[in-house]
Amino acid sequence: MVSLLRKPRETLDPAGKPIRSGVIAAPADPGYMIDVEDLGIRYDLRLTKKTTIRGAFRNMTHISREDRSFWALKNVTFRVAHGESLAVIGPNGAGKSTLLQVMAGILTPSEGRIDVIGHISSLLTLGAGFDQELSGRDNILLAGAFMGIDNREMRDRLPGIIQFADIGQFIDAPIRTYSSGMRARLGFSIATAVDPDVLIIDEVLGTGDAVFRVKSQKRVMELAKAAKGIVMVTHDLHWAEEFCNRAMLLEKGRVIAEGNPSEVVALHRERSDKARIDREAEVARQLAAAAL
Amino acid sequence: MATTRTVRRIQTRARPGSIELIGEGLREIWSRRQLTRYLVQADMVKHGANTVLGNIWWVLDPLLQMAIYVIFVSVILKRGGPDYPLFVFSAILPWKWFSTSINDAITSVTSREAIIKQVKFPTIVLPVAATASGVVSFIFGLVPLFGMMIFFYADRLTPYLLFIPIVAAVQFLFTLSLCLVFAAINVFFRDLGNLARHFLRLWFYLSPALYATKELDPGKYGILAQLYKLNPWVPLFESYHNVIYAGPSGFAEAPDWLSLATLSVFSLFLIAGATLIFKRLEPAFAKVI
Numbered sequence: 361m362v363s364l365l366r367k368p369r370e371t372l373d374p375a376g377k378p379i380r381s382g383v384i385a386a387p388a389d390p391g392y393m394i395d396v397e398d399l400g401i402r403y404d405l406r407l408t409k410k411t412t413i414r415g416a417f418r419n420m421t422h423i424s425r426e427d428r429s430f431w432a433l434k435n436v437t438f439r440v441a442h443g444e445s446l447a448v449i450g451p452n453g454a455g456k457s458t459l460l461q462v463m464a465g466i467l468t469p470s471e472g473r474i475d476v477i478g479h480i481s482s483l484l485t486l487g488a489g490f491d492q493e494l495s496g497r498d499n500i501l502l503a504g505a506f507m508g509i510d511n512r513e514m515r516d517r518l519p520g521i522i523q524f525a526d527i528g529q530f531i532d533a534p535i536r537t538y539s540s541g542m543r544a545r546l547g548f549s550i551a552t553a554v555d556p557d558v559l560i561i562d563e564v565l566g567t568g569d570a571v572f573r574v575k576s577q578k579r580v581m582e583l584a585k586a587a588k589g590i591v592m593v594t595h596d597l598h599w600a601e602e603f604c605n606r607a608m609l610l611e612k613g614r615v616i617a618e619g620n621p622s623e624v625v626a627l628h629r630e631r632s633d634k635a636r637i638d639r640e641a642e643v644a645r646q647l648a649a650a651a652l
Numbered sequence: 653m654a655t656t657r658t659v660r661r662i663q664t665r666a667r668p669g670s671i672e673l674i675g676e677g678l679r680e681i682w683s684r685r686q687l688t689r690y691l692v693q694a695d696m697v698k699h700g701a702n703t704v705l706g707n708i709w710w711v712l713d714p715l716l717q718m719a720i721y722v723i724f725v726s727v728i729l730k731r732g733g734p735d736y737p738l739f740v741f742s743a744i745l746p747w748k749w750f751s752t753s754i755n756d757a758i759t760s761v762t763s764r765e766a767i768i769k770q771v772k773f774p775t776i777v778l779p780v781a782a783t784a785s786g787v788v789s790f791i792f793g794l795v796p797l798f799g800m801m802i803f804f805y806a807d808r809l810t811p812y813l814l815f816i817p818i819v820a821a822v823q824f825l826f827t828l829s830l831c832l833v834f835a836a837i838n839v840f841f842r843d844l845g846n847l848a849r850h851f852l853r854l855w856f857y858l859s860p861a862l863y864a865t866k867e868l869d870p871g872k873y874g875i876l877a878q879l880y881k882l883n884p885w886v887p888l889f890e891s892y893h894n895v896i897y898a899g900p901s902g903f904a905e906a907p908d909w910l911s912l913a914t915l916s917v918f919s920l921f922l923i924a925g926a927t928l929i930f931k932r933l934e935p936a937f938a939k940v941i
Contacts, residue, residue, distance in 0.1 A: 403939055404939070461769065463662075464770075465660070465772035466768070466938045468663075468664055469663055470664060474662040475659045475660070475661050475662075477660075480660075489766040489771065490766075491694055493694070493698040494697060498693075498697070501690060502690050502691075502694060503771075505686055506767055508687075511686055
């Protein structure tokens with residue numbers, strides 16, 4: 361485990377001082393929207409469970425030191441250039457959503473760094489953060505306030521968001537009366553209407569009806585064309601091949617491959633097939649053992 | 653892309669200094685006051701949404717609570733002084749604000765789990781909004797208070813009532829500090845809500861809400877009488893009683909300015925400490941929730 365023992369790299373700005381999280385000056389055209397270097401996220405297992413005091417005591421006494429932490433991401437390095445859309449694919453639990461959360465600034469890296477140029481808009485698992493009792497309209501304004509967008513600006517964007525979401529009279533009804541498709545549509549409209557330089561999307565394309573799917577794909581294409589960066593986590597391998605310029609395969613928090621979408625998708629298919637065959641063989645072996 | 657852009661760098665930072673973190677927390681509270689306002693409005697909408705009487709409950713709640721205590725103390729135990737309903741009401745109003753704020757604040761962060769995992773924003777506004785929502789319920793409660801006073805206790809209407817906002821401001825500071833700490837701790841220990849309910853009830857009875865401090869015989873309680881004075885709700889309840897209840901037929905008095913001032917200073921230190929605790933724990937929220 362050499363990588364675990366390595367000291368985190370000290371990042372220096374041109375003046376030679378260590379840099380903290382925050383806003384720093386950038387070259388006029390750095391040639392990328394997102395620059396991720398040697399990123400690592402460690403979870404402390406004692407904290408991640410929803411604990412009661414009893415559970416906390418049990419965790420403190422029963423888990424040995426080595427088992428206490430877990431790297432959800434490790435040594436992740438990549439760049440997203442202007443106009444590029446990167447598909448992040450991988451099996452469940454590979455760290456895909458964690459990666460999006462770090463890029464959105466929600467999680468702090470345990471090591472390494474991320475530089476993001478411009479405004480980020482992140483709606484991860486779209487629509488889940490809505491306030492059930494408030495109307496769609498109020499939720500749009502509330503989402504804007506959460507994202508730190510000026511109230512007046514958000515009101516200007518309101519008609520556009522409502523129009524794109526296309527949920528008719530429901531816009532003034534409480535969110536709890538919405539179907540999951542309507543919720544996803546509203547979430548997508550908010551995320552993409554705020555004019556982000558960098559858009560981070562988690563599994564958006566799985567929800568919504570066929571018409572909205574086409575509409576949202578068009579919107580994503582437009583954003584990508586307008587020299588913005590997009591990172592999206594998707595299980596839709598077809599979408600990754602068809603519409604993303606690049607793909608990255610994550611497994612167990614490590615980057616396995618990165619590059620041309622069709623090649624990466626092919627590799628992912630191959631590896632998941634192999635994993636499935638291995639699993640089935642294992643099950644067969646255990647069944648055979650049980651039969652004896 | 654010819655224009656100069658800013659880069660947002662996300663990385664682990666060296667453990668920031670305490671003063672720095674407190675400053676950051678207070679700046680976040682101030683710069684996101686718009687979000688706080690929306691959250692308070694959302695809270696009001698929710699309170700009125702699913703009940704037949706809707707927001708009328710803001711007014712009915714304290715009145716019914718008062719009725720219960722009056723029945724219990726005046727009717728059954730034959731205790732309580734003159735105009736006891738007003739005496740109780742002037743304590744129930746601020747306490748309702750305090751207890752709802754604490755209870756709301758405890759779940760303020762954990763109940764916003766989904767949005768915390770989606771959008772980066774300073775979570776410190778959540779307990780602040782919970783405290784502020786309590787202020788709204790307090791202001792609504794002033795309506796039946798003044799109604800009662802005008803119709804039944806007109807002789808107790810004095811200019812001292814104008815001191816209510818000052819006492820309330822001190823209470824706000826004290827409440828805010830507790831709300832910040834509890835909201836952060838509940839992320840890690842979800843039992844806090846259960847504990848708080850009982851603790852708050854005990855605290856209410858240990859404070860001079862239903863009785864006046866002067867009705868207690870200090871000789872009877874020994875060292876406990878000294879500890880009693882450390883309870884922040886002693887000066888708060890006494891001040892509310894003084895400015896609301898103590899009219900000309902009672903014992904007209906201004907609040908005890910010295911203890912209120914002491915409590916304010918104490919609360920400011922508490923807020924600084926609470927902000928520090930909150931900011932230290934905040935980075936772990938998204939991982940734990």
